[in-house]
Ligand SMILES: NC(=O)c1ccc[n+]([C@@H]2O[C@H](COP(=O)([O-])OP(=O)(O)OC[C@H]3O[C@@H](n4cnc5c(N)ncnc54)[C@H](O)[C@@H]3O)[C@@H](O)[C@H]2O)c1
């Protein structure tokens with residue numbers, strides 16, 4: 001498949017068509033919303049940006065936070081759409097972070113068997129990761145993203161200026177995924193990030209991340225061949241840590257930062273990762289104010305249990321995307337539990 005990259009947009013081609021990821025001012029993103037749009041957003045984004053939403057477009061607000069990715073909230077949005085007689089000619093517009101994007105996207109995927117939706121990601125994590133790739137989902141008490149679909153958006157409008165109101169901790173949270181792209185695929189990006197701290201260069205950095213994600217998503221739209229799975233560097237340990245700590249103590253990016261440090265250790269331990277790489281990973285993440293260790297790492301049995309039950313595990317054997325050196329990675333699915341235990345304990 002081909003990918004066209006222009007200065008202002010990246011075209012992502014998928015099995016049902018294609019969509020453009022465009023870099024715009026927020027006001028331009030609003031101007032481009034199709035007629036019949038219905039906005040879904042959260043209370044924080046509404047407070048910060050609601051005044052700049054396109055006038056006259058109905059807005060459905062959900063409470064901020066992961067708790068909104070639930071069946072009850074999903075049901076409430078569906079009810080609101082049907083009460084307002086929204087039909088198949090409408091377009092759902094998700095303005096917010098990954099929570100709003102995943103919830104609104106799943107609503108769009110299922111309301112009347114699917115209506116179009118547009119992503120306007122406002123958190124760094126959503127701009128570099130969740131808004132592109134077509135994965136939409138809600139959680140159940142038994143698992144995160146347990147109900148979902150592959151449902152590509154019509155368009156993704158990225159207005160980097162929305163990051164100006166993003167709380168610092170949420171910014172660092174998104175940067176964890178940015179560093180991850182560098183570690184697995186782009187040593188040059190790691191260099192840029194190390195030099196500049198990247199806040200001034202954030203627009204270019206966001207574009208680069210989307211280019212990298214788009215290339216993997218196009219090569220493996222439905223996450224089946226392992227190409228897309230390399231995005232999981234740091235996530236096997238990170239997801240386990242999130243689960244064991246009850247999804248409260250750590251933000252996703254923070255858990256992934258700890259996971260990347262541990263998985264770099266793991267790679268070095270089994271001889272796959274060049275010596276010294278784990279030190280580099282830790283130094284980079286620490287410079288971003290991200291954690292590289294956590295007290296819950298001592299709960300090795302619970303963590304290993306969680307890894308064995310992870311969606312990505314095959315027959316109870318956890319899979320890892322490990323870096324061979326900064327900028328390159330490899331999927332590995334035959335790592336012994338003793339090695340995992342050893343790096344968690346260290
Ligand atoms: N679909 C995918 O491929 C994919 C990939 C990665 C993560 N995710 C999902 O994304 C979610 C996490 O996304 P997130 O980190 O964006 O969380 P989030 O949506 O909860 O946003 C984080 C916080 O920042 C606030 N916020 C967002 N934009 C803001 C802005 N411009 N100004 C002020 N406040 C703002 C939100 O209200 C929230 O409090 C998780 O549910 C995760 O499962 C999905």
Ligand SMILES: [Zn+2]
Pocket residue numbers: 177235252256
């Ligand atoms: Zn992630």
